[in-house]
Amino acid sequence: MVVNEQIAIDHGLKKDEYKKICDLLKRVPNITELGIFSAMWNEHCSYKSSRFHLKNLPTKGKNVIQGPGENAGIIDIGDDDAIVFKIESHNHPSFIEPYQGAATGVGGIMRDVFTMGARPIANLNSIHFGSPQNKKTKNLLRGVVHGIGGYGNCMGVPTIAGQTSFDESYNGNILVNAMTLGLVKKNKIFYSKAAGLGKPVIYVGSKTGRDGIHGASMASASFDDKIEEKKPTVQVGDPFTEKLLLEACLELMAGDSIIAIQDMGAAGLTSSSIEMASKGNLGIEINLNMVPCREAKMTPYEIMLSESQERMLIVLENGKEELAKKIFDKWNLDFAVIGKTTKSKKIELYFDKEKVADIPVNTLVANSPMYDRKWKKAKLPKKIKIEKEHFKTLKVINVLLKILSNPNICSKEWIWQQYDHTVMGDTIQKPGGDAGVVRIHGTNKAVAASVDSSAVYCWAHPLSGGKQIVCESWRNLISVGAKPIAITNCLNFGSPENQENMGEFVECVQGLGEASLYLDFPVVSGNVSFYNQTKDIGIKPTPAIGGVGLISNYKNMVTMDLKETGNILLTIGKTEGHLDQSLFARDILNEKNGPPPKINLFNEKNNGETILKLIDKKLIKAAHDVSLGGIITALSKMCIKGKKGVTLKKPNYLINKFEYLFGEDQGRYIIEISKDDLENVTKTLQENSVHFDELGTINENDLIIDNKTKVSIDDLIKSHTTWLTNYMSK
Amino acid sequence: MNSSVITFPGSNCDRDMDVALKKFGFKNKMVWHDDLELPKSDLVVLPGGFSYGDYLRCGSMASKSKIMKSVLNFAQGGGKVMGVCNGFQILVEAGLLPGVLLRNKYLEFICKNVFVKVNNKDNSYFKGIKKDTLEFHIAHNEGNYFCSKEQIKEIDDNNQIALFYSNEDGNINEENNPNGSIKSIAGIFNKEKNILGMMPHPERMIDAALSGEDGSVFFENLINNLR
Numbered sequence: 001m002v003v004n005e006q007i008a009i010d011h012g013l014k015k016d017e018y019k020k021i022c023d024l025l026k027r028v029p030n031i032t033e034l035g036i037f038s039a040m041w042n043e044h045c046s047y048k049s050s051r052f053h054l055k056n057l058p059t060k061g062k063n064v065i066q067g068p069g070e071n072a073g074i075i076d077i078g079d080d081d082a083i084v085f086k087i088e089s090h091n092h093p094s095f096i097e098p099y100q101g102a103a104t105g106v107g108g109i110m111r112d113v114f115t116m117g118a119r120p121i122a123n124l125n126s127i128h129f130g131s132p133q134n135k136k137t138k139n140l141l142r143g144v145v146h147g148i149g150g151y152g153n154c155m156g157v158p159t160i161a162g163q164t165s166f167d168e169s170y171n172g173n174i175l176v177n178a179m180t181l182g183l184v185k186k187n188k189i190f191y192s193k194a195a196g197l198g199k200p201v202i203y204v205g206s207k208t209g210r211d212g213i214h215g216a217s218m219a220s221a222s223f224d225d226k227i228e229e230k231k232p233t234v235q236v237g238d239p240f241t242e243k244l245l246l247e248a249c250l251e252l253m254a255g256d257s258i259i260a261i262q263d264m265g266a267a268g269l270t271s272s273s274i275e276m277a278s279k280g281n282l283g284i285e286i287n288l289n290m291v292p293c294r295e296a297k298m299t300p301y302e303i304m305l306s307e308s309q310e311r312m313l314i315v316l317e318n319g320k321e322e323l324a325k326k327i328f329d330k331w332n333l334d335f336a337v338i339g340k341t342t343k344s345k346k347i348e349l350y351f352d353k354e355k356v357a358d359i360p361v362n363t364l365v366a367n368s369p370m371y372d373r374k375w376k377k378a379k380l381p382k383k384i385k386i387e388k389e390h391f392k393t394l395k396v397i398n399v400l401l402k403i404l405s406n407p408n409i410c411s412k413e414w415i416w417q418q419y420d421h422t423v424m425g426d427t428i429q430k431p432g433g434d435a436g437v438v439r440i441h442g443t444n445k446a447v448a449a450s451v452d453s454s455a456v457y458c459w460a461h462p463l464s465g466g467k468q469i470v471c472e473s474w475r476n477l478i479s480v481g482a483k484p485i486a487i488t489n490c491l492n493f494g495s496p497e498n499q500e501n502m503g504e505f506v507e508c509v510q511g512l513g514e515a516s517l518y519l520d521f522p523v524v525s526g527n528v529s530f531y532n533q534t535k536d537i538g539i540k541p542t543p544a545i546g547g548v549g550l551i552s553n554y555k556n557m558v559t560m561d562l563k564e565t566g567n568i569l570l571t572i573g574k575t576e577g578h579l580d581q582s583l584f585a586r587d588i589l590n591e592k593n594g595p596p597p598k599i600n601l602f603n604e605k606n607n608g609e610t611i612l613k614l615i616d617k618k619l620i621k622a623a624h625d626v627s628l629g630g631i632i633t634a635l636s637k638m639c640i641k642g643k644k645g646v647t648l649k650k651p652n653y654l655i656n657k658f659e660y661l662f663g664e665d666q667g668r669y670i671i672e673i674s675k676d677d678l679e680n681v682t683k684t685l686q687e688n689s690v691h692f693d694e695l696g697t698i699n700e701n702d703l704i705i706d707n708k709t710k711v712s713i714d715d716l717i718k719s720h721t722t723w724l725t726n727y728m729s730k
Numbered sequence: 731m732n733s734s735v736i737t738f739p740g741s742n743c744d745r746d747m748d749v750a751l752k753k754f755g756f757k758n759k760m761v762w763h764d765d766l767e768l769p770k771s772d773l774v775v776l777p778g779g780f781s782y783g784d785y786l787r788c789g790s791m792a793s794k795s796k797i798m799k800s801v802l803n804f805a806q807g808g809g810k811v812m813g814v815c816n817g818f819q820i821l822v823e824a825g826l827l828p829g830v831l832l833r834n835k836y837l838e839f840i841c842k843n844v845f846v847k848v849n850n851k852d853n854s855y856f857k858g859i860k861k862d863t864l865e866f867h868i869a870h871n872e873g874n875y876f877c878s879k880e881q882i883k884e885i886d887d888n889n890q891i892a893l894f895y896s897n898e899d900g901n902i903n904e905e906n907n908p909n910g911s912i913k914s915i916a917g918i919f920n921k922e923k924n925i926l927g928m929m930p931h932p933e934r935m936i937d938a939a940l941s942g943e944d945g946s947v948f949f950e951n952l953i954n955n956l957r
Contacts, residue, residue, distance in 0.1 A: 156742025240783025
């Protein structure tokens, strides 16, 4: 087949990109070469629309061992231990085929982590669905949850935390973001940079099939009416093989045979070989006849573009082939020497003794397109004044019960009960808390992780929304007693070719960067997913942040459940009653205008650090951050978890009841302290200039808001726990 | 006391079981499924996980592993063999225990704490155990125990039911049966009571910081009985 412009366009390339390829090669590419270019230059692999902005993110810090650019980021947690972590999207495939899409998302991110020599110790996920009324939502949710569980459970890695949201903007494009944390010794980290000439290039893992061809290109385009036709681009996962691959790789990694290793993720053999060559500034020669294939008569084009799962590419030291092969034989995995490193700085592919591709590596990587796309400020929702007159007809308890059963607030136990969250025997904080916590096996240390996003805030004001999610991640880690260390981000947006969507991206990234710089909470890895769009309608901007923190002694970990009757609750941070874009405004008043709450980075940092001081002094019995739904929602969750009640104190300043209870001002926490410690705690808070209010006192059975307004904990539990189970069983 | 934990391809609770056994004083060895001989053992454990990816049927391929011949001989000679979760499924597939394990009633994987009532204390696993009900953890997709009417009668007649799912007070009813098992069965013995299969994971309950400590009660009692 002779390549022409139309074929290039069918591969998702733009006219000028095709011209650039011809110019770089000084000839017309053949079909295999065109396939390789299209795979490397699509949005998913090349970050061509985002790189320009991502380079401004803060990525350095005293605990950062590896920032963005490798398979995953790495942070130092002391004693030669390091945590490898990353989040990645698998949005497009999950909408087309929810089970396999979600499963391979989980498989892919775990491979990114163990490629670096780390054993995965925890999984998290952030999943977003259309409105519950949308007829596709239920099946998509069920499929995604089964897929995540099916893969993670089989791997024997606990799923310790997550986030699920529903919003009509995801009706045509669901989001599935998967995150993995792995543990590695600092001196046993593996990278993808090839080195040395004439070194054997090894293929291990599953055989290559015809599944997933052009998966990455599919994920770099919007959906239209014909998405069903894209099913063959979705990969099929086999967690059993991945488990074997994990064990075999770690066994080989214990020795010193490996020079470089890279998993075959998006764009399979193409991107893995090119990345290794590019990082090592050398060439790679591959004989495609040596690649283990699942199906007969696969062409070079298919072999290079297959996204079959559970495969790795390794550059070995000379003479180690036999030793390595023995290990992979033991685990019943394919092992093949398929090529070698060369000094040509080219990717040279041979098939049936003919050269079928010959491309300088730098044309694919260094010369890949980068766009400073035009963008404009997103149109913000108009400012409003919420008429407090409306409140007169509302009853606090009715509003509270409605909010607790809101799909975005209610208990997600139906979901996380389907994930094995206790395997490996070190999960010390299960899903349902502010952050999941796992112990570092055999030590007193523990790592906490949380994943967060606030699409509504980001939509209403991308800059402050971007800041808010970083702060929320920070607060969730603080709330369990962890010192926040670093983040990974998954940036889910609509089409970058739409100037408003691009504007949302630019401003969210700006906000995210500002907050992470201020909080010394650097970005060490991440992923961008554009084109979450069906026809002309994009999703709400949904950057998801995965935060990781360290608890130096796990016995100091804090949970949110109320502990003891008679103890006092304090609200940390100032309550001003911001209702615009709150769940109360949107769900109860049906008001979707106005700006989201403001972010004060000084207060965020100061409040968080002061709470950590109190936790260190063992003065905090329970803690929870205040977010969606305001103080009363946060408090209700603490009551539900601890099966205790609270008698609220009247605020000592003038504020409307609904604003006080349901306002979503940022930078706030609720903490439980013993009466005897009140003076001590107050002193620390005052010394650090932290604003606090006395919120109430713990009682046995009821949430008592004032002498006319109370509700039993049983009723709170009922509202909180029934919605999702009922919805899924209907 | 010497114990052996068999690692099949796809086992994933083998390390957890190793940690638990060692914590309570066993000298434990990990044994590869492809080996032919068992090391000298007072207890052999088939751990949880997804042996052979649970392909074909859970436990079915593992039950044909090379090492299983030795396990069979060991068990038939009265050796203590315990299978947890996938290990239980393997014991059933190997014909060492009666019945089958079907998919959970609601067709979903379940991971949560449950209570189990100890039904028979006249054996080396539960003799002298301090508690009547234990809080254990389950994590499985196929834990719905089923067998024929004749088999259940035989199991009953021989007092082979080891554990029932129950509430905290030991009451057995459908509400506390997480997976639809016949008679709320969570674990069973062979006739001779030297082989135990159970769905719950005691090895995940051996530390106050984890889900609970009733696993410690179980293992401490077990090693004392074997001594």
